[in-house]
Amino acid sequence: MKTVCVIQHTEAEYLGLMEDHLEGRNIRFLYQRPFAAGGKIPAEPDRFDGLILLGGGPYGIVSGHLLPSLAPELRLVRAFLDVGLPVVGIELGALILCVAAGGGADDAPLRFDVTMARTTRPDALAGHMPDSFPLAAYLRDRPVPPGDADVLATSPDGEPLVFSLHGNCLGFVGHPGMKRGMAEDLIMEFAETPDNTVEALEALGDVQREVAAALTDLMVGTIVHTGWM
Numbered sequence: 001m002k003t004v005c006v007i008q009h010t011e012a013e014y015l016g017l018m019e020d021h022l023e024g025r026n027i028r029f030l031y032q033r034p035f036a037a038g039g040k041i042p043a044e045p046d047r048f049d050g051l052i053l054l055g056g057g058p059y060g061i062v063s064g065h066l067l068p069s070l071a072p073e074l075r076l077v078r079a080f081l082d083v084g085l086p087v088v089g090i091e092l093g094a095l096i097l098c099v100a101a102g103g104g105a106d107d108a109p110l111r112f113d114v115t116m117a118r119t120t121r122p123d124a125l126a127g128h129m130p131d132s133f134p135l136a137a138y139l140r141d142r143p144v145p146p147g148d149a150d151v152l153a154t155s156p157d158g159e160p161l162v163f164s165l166h167g168n169c170l171g172f173v174g175h176p177g178m179k180r181g182m183a184e185d186l187i188m189e190f191a192e193t194p195d196n197t198v199e200a201l202e203a204l205g206d207v208q209r210e211v212a213a214a215l216t217d218l219m220v221g222t223i224v225h226t227g228w229m
Contacts, residue, residue, distance in 0.1 A: 002049040005029045005042060007054040007073060008178075009035065009092060012185035013138075017177030017212055025067035027228050034069040041072040045079050050086040050226055053077070053093025055175055058192045060140040062096050063107035065111045065192075074100050086168040086226035088223055091139040094163075094171035101165050107126035109130035110140040112194040114203040117161045117174070124152040124162075125221025133214035134207040137174035138186055145171065168226050176218050178211065180204045183209065 004022070006029045008014055015029065021031055029052070059067040068145040077100035080087050089097030093159070095105045117135045129152060145151070145163045149171075153162035161173045172179065174183075183204055187193050194200070195222070204211075223229045 001026055001028055003030060003047065004050045004228065005045070005048040006031050006052045006053055006054065007041065007093070008033050008054050009059060009067065009069075010186065010189055011035075012189045013055045013057065013175070015052070015054070015177060016175065016179045016182055017215050018219065019177075021215065025223060025229055027223070031035065032073060034072075035221035038092070041069055041076055043076075045076070045083060048085070048229060050058055050088070051077065052079050052088045053096050055091030055093065057138060057186045058110045058140055058190050059092060060107070061092070061099065062105050063139050064110065064140050067092065067119055070096070075140055081166060081169070082112060084166075084168070086228070088169065088174050088222065088226065090173045091137055091173065094145045094173050095139075097165065097171050098143040098145050100167070101146050104144040106142045106144055108140065108142040110192060110194050112138045112197055112200040113174075114200055114207060115155050115161070115174075117155065119153050120151055121168065128217045128221030128224065129153065129162070130214050130217055133212050133218070135172070135176060136178040136183065136204050136211070138183060139173075143173060164225065165208045168177065170225060177209070177215055178204065180208055203229055
């Protein structure tokens with residue numbers, strides 16, 4: 001059985017719809033919650049077969065309220081990369097992955113967007129990435145993938161939304177398994193929220209079934225890409 005370390009940054013945001021897909025393939029995931037009393041970031045990757053970094057609501061890495069556990073998380077990601085283990089970054093996690101892999105991050109305001117991602121080519125994620133799919137993003141700042149990153153999907157404006165690094169790592173500038181209830185909980189968890197929360201919640205509710213449907217193929221592709229099966 002493969003075991004994946006999952007770094008959770010807020011009470012509200014977890015794997016969401018992704019959990020069932022991992023459980024259905026007998027992939028164990030262990031949440032690490034550095035924000036909780038006694039919570040820690042693992043020092044080494046030796047007990048795990050991969051790492052998932054989740055979103056962090058209004059936390060940023062170059063602007064706003066900076067993620068308190070940023071330094072140890074960057075060290076952990078670099079340790080995974082150094083030994084060739086896969087890392088999947090989601091929202092804030094995608095920023096952390098970019099920085100750890102030699103890219104960077106630009107400051108950008110806190111936002112809650114629901115956009116339609118478009119794949120860049122038919123063989124993305126071993127052919128399992130849908131041609132287009134809705135992607136909900138609740139984050140601050142913007143990832144700058146390193147020059148050798150492979151962009152797999154973009155926004156209608158051409159911004160990278162899904163990218164591959166090091167052959168087996170992935171960044172999602174959005175949560176592919178986001179539930180509307182998770183977004184509602186994020187809004188309630190923090191005092192700082194985006195201005196368009198009502199509209200974005202309605203948009204996410206409107207595409208919730210499409211999010212779930214697209215995730216079936218996305219998870220197959222992700223698991224193939226990371227080598228977890």
